[in-house]
Amino acid sequence: MKKNEILNYIYKYEKIIIHGHSRPDGDCYGAQLGLKNIIIENFPNKEVYAVGEKSEYVDFLGQFDEIDDSTYKDALSVVVDTAVSDRISEKRYKLGKEVLKIDHHIDVEEYGDYNFVDTSYPAASEIITDLAVANKLRINIKGATALYTGIVTDTGRFRYRGVSGRTHILVSHLINSGADLEIVNNNLGKENIKSMKLKGYVYSNFITTKGGFIYIKMNNQILKEYGVSKETASSMVNLLGGLEGHPVWALMIEHEDQIRVRLRSNGPKISDVAAKFSGGGHARASGATLKSWSELDKFIQEIEKEIIKYKSEVQK
Ligand SMILES: [Mn+2]
Structure with missing residues (x-):
């Protein structure tokens, strides 16, 4: 139309x-x-x-x-x-x-x-x-x-x-x-004390992989401890963007029976990986779902493949 x-x-x-x-x-x-x-x-x-x-x-x-x-x-x-x-x-x-x-x-x-x-x-x-x-x-x-x-x-x-x-x-x-x-x-731009403290948590507890992926895991206990909703926590994904050598970042929130992943990139295409993990979205901003933490290693591997692919394309 x-x-x-x-x-x-x-x-x-x-x-x-x-x-x-x-x-x-x-x-x-x-x-x-x-x-x-x-x-x-x-x-x-x-x-x-x-x-x-x-x-x-x-x-x-x-x-x-x-x-x-x-x-x-x-x-x-x-x-x-x-x-x-x-x-x-x-x-x-x-x-x-x-x-x-x-x-x-x-x-x-x-x-x-x-x-x-x-x-x-x-x-x-x-x-x-x-x-x-x-x-x-x-x-x-x-x-x-x-x-x-x-x-x-x-x-x-x-x-x-x-x-x-x-x-x-x-x-x-x-x-x-x-x-x-x-x-x-x-x-x-409103900031409350809970979300400001949660930012501190994100900045102190992120995990980086050798292949250039950076992510933070959050579960209910953390959300309770900081008194924030899943929505507020999810909005923090971009805190992890921009780290040198880490073009893909994610925020992962544990739900009752699954893990929701907010995935972002400033180069590599990530929507295909997201689609493999029951998600999708834009080339550089997607969402995915892991059935449990046991899928995380596989997920990281797939992301790292995309990072390698991207780096080799950029070098051409
Ligand atoms: Mn929109």
Whole structure:
């Protein structure tokens, strides 16, 4: 589906319900609440809701709506920032008359009746912003602040590949529309004593391998001791990025019956390894799952192979 067709479905429906993924991040909130506010601002006669799980981290952008099953009657279900249907946080999206997927992750499942996927966008929020700007739709302050937050968080504050001239042009529209940079910066940069102490733990207990992989293991006991949620702990993965000679890093959290791995890289492609371990994602930012710690050695071997491959390619 072409980008300029997306809005036709929004035009067609009087009721639109916007969904995201479970354990939502800044981009998920940004794209959902950004789109919701664009619809409110430009189509005041339409009914629009954003639904899903709450995230403390980006709760400052606004709250999700509570709706009954009956609300889905004749509604368009939009799903943003979610590659696979398993990850859609509100399973009732299926109750909508039709489903429209808008995403920037590698296209592995066309779960929508209409699917727009473009991996050249570093954030789903950038797609939504582009839609608004290209179609001359107004973006209110709430919407602009949400979309700006989505782009800032998914690009690691404009540092990752994928950030382009387009990103900055669209962000300039968001700033001109009143995006509150200070509120975003203050909220994203909030530090509490628990997470600051946990950073100390990460910096003192990481493990490095000969092959250039660096990781930290966390279990329930550690999370309890530091009084942080799995979500907060997971957000620390990038503390391990940038160590000289270690282009791949990970944060591993023990869950009841599995270990969830957040995997990052500043060179080697890691998404294939992630896919071998029940995960996937972007070439340099992926997630994986280990059934138990006994799989860790195998996992490390696979990562180290990718590092070797990358080093030999770079030398060419
Ligand atoms: Mn995203």
